[in-house]
Amino acid sequence: MGNKRVILLLSGGIDSTTLLAKLSSENYEIVAVSFHYGQKHRIELNYAKKNAEKYRVKKHHIVELDKFLFKSSALVNHEIDIATYENNELPKGQVNEYVPFRNLLFISTALSLAETMKIDEVYLAFNSDDSCNFWDCKTDFVEKINAIAISNSSIQIKTPFINFSKIEIIKLAQRLNVDLKSTITCYQPNEATECGVCLSCVTKRKALENA
Numbered sequence: 491m492g493n494k495r496v497i498l499l500l501s502g503g504i505d506s507t508t509l510l511a512k513l514s515s516e517n518y519e520i521v522a523v524s525f526h527y528g529q530k531h532r533i534e535l536n537y538a539k540k541n542a543e544k545y546r547v548k549k550h551h552i553v554e555l556d557k558f559l560f561k562s563s564a565l566v567n568h569e570i571d572i573a574t575y576e577n578n579e580l581p582k583g584q585v586n587e588y589v590p591f592r593n594l595l596f597i598s599t600a601l602s603l604a605e606t607m608k609i610d611e612v613y614l615a616f617n618s619d620d621s622c623n624f625w626d627c628k629t630d631f632v633e634k635i636n637a638i639a640i641s642n643s644s645i646q647i648k649t650p651f652i653n654f655s656k657i658e659i660i661k662l663a664q665r666l667n668v669d670l671k672s673t674i675t676c677y678q679p680n681e682a683t684e685c686g687v688c689l690s691c692v693t694k695r696k697a698l699e700n701a
């Protein structure tokens with residue numbers, strides 16, 4: 491029998507790349523799925539491709555979604571500025587980088603592929619830092635989708651990092667020798683240079699300082 495097959499949602503950021511390294515070290519056969527949805531930081535897909543090759547995933551799908559779906563999000567709409575946090579004070583509650591029901595679409599797409607490919611596990615790198623600002627990264631959200639999935643399949647969403655802080659993920663990344671320079675986190679990078687002041691950059695910098 492071959493290795494167990496799983497699907498992984500891979501963005502090109504630290505979290506999903508670390509999960510890729512973890513699953514690879516555990517000898518899973520990985521099918522990676524990334525999305526182009528009009529994100530300002532589409533350069534992340536280059537990192538996703540690079541790491542998919544490095545960790546020898548079985549197949550890497552990049553799914554296109556039309557960006558008109560997400561025009562209310564600062565992550566997609568060029569007329570809305572990404573919020574910055576020069577004072578390092580991070581926001582509480584939903585932020586304007588929230589992408590409307592994006593994660594439900596991503597996960598539904600992965601579930602379609604899982605059923606088509608007869609794969610029973612879909613891995614996501616949600617973590618406790620994400621869940622502060624995004625309702626669709628929380629345990630409750632995942633449990634509700636799993637309740638739907640189980641009503642007509644044996645497919646389940648797995649979120650092994652859901653109780654991990656960004657610091658814990660970076661520590662795991664270091665243990666697994668993940669090349670953090672081959673990941674990108676920023677919501678508004680200039681080519682491959684991170685801005686240093688968006689929510690994602692500040693969260694990462696604080697975690698790196700404490701890891």
Ligand SMILES: [Zn+2]
Binds near residue numbers: 677
């Ligand atoms: Zn940034």
